[in-house]
Amino acid sequence: MSLLGWGLMLLGAALLAVAALGVLRLPGALAKQHAATKAATLALGVMVLGVAALYPDAAWWGRLALLIVVLLATLPLASHALARAAAAHEDRGRGEPD
Amino acid sequence: MIVPVVATIALAVLLVVLAFRRLRTPAERVVAVDALSACGLAACLAAAAHTGQTAFLDVAIGFALLAFLATVGWAHAIAGRSGGGGQE
Numbered sequence: 001m002s003l004l005g006w007g008l009m010l011l012g013a014a015l016l017a018v019a020a021l022g023v024l025r026l027p028g029a030l031a032k033q034h035a036a037t038k039a040a041t042l043a044l045g046v047m048v049l050g051v052a053a054l055y056p057d058a059a060w061w062g063r064l065a066l067l068i069v070v071l072l073a074t075l076p077l078a079s080h081a082l083a084r085a086a087a088a089h090e091d092r093g094r095g096e097p098d
Numbered sequence: 099m100i101v102p103v104v105a106t107i108a109l110a111v112l113l114v115v116l117a118f119r120r121l122r123t124p125a126e127r128v129v130a131v132d133a134l135s136a137c138g139l140a141a142c143l144a145a146a147a148h149t150g151q152t153a154f155l156d157v158a159i160g161f162a163l164l165a166f167l168a169t170v171g172w173a174h175a176i177a178g179r180s181g182g183g184g185q186e
Contacts, residue, residue: 002099005147006099006147009143009144009147010102013103013106013107013110013140014106016106016107016110016137016140017106017107017109017110019110019136020109020112020113020117020133020137021113023113023117023129023133024114024116024117028126029125029126032126033125036130036132036133036136040133040136043136043140044136044139044143047140047143050147051143051146054147055147055150060152060155063152063159064155067155067158067162071139071162074162074163074165075166078169078170078173081170081173081174082125082132082172082173082176084177085125085128085174085176085177086126086176088177089124089125089176089177
């Protein structure tokens, strides 16, 4: 159980590094955001699973479940708000119709 | 067992900080700040797993809410500055 937990933690950290690489390499705000949000959500979910495997206890699992719910509820909303802002900013910078 | 996890999280932080040099628009910078907050959350989880204290999980939950509010706030600031395009 300990090996599984730490393996999942390491996998999550590696996914986070891939997300950071996407922020570094991908062009444009929307593509960067696609990398950062989706990969980071998966990475944090895998790390939460790893902690849950390390400590099979009700006090831990309750907090971890709450953390998962908070992450799954807030990350897409923040990403959506930011994507709208980026799209509006790009339109405004490119077009200037009037 | 904690060392490779922390080293990988540090690598992610380093990549995001390097990315800051290339970012031009405000939206891209807020995306990078969002990625940094994800790294902070990962560090909270690593600290909880290493020390065995649930208090770090409470910190992580609070930090997730704070990062959400910060990102939405910055998004509204960006949309407002570019002419109100993102307002409902």
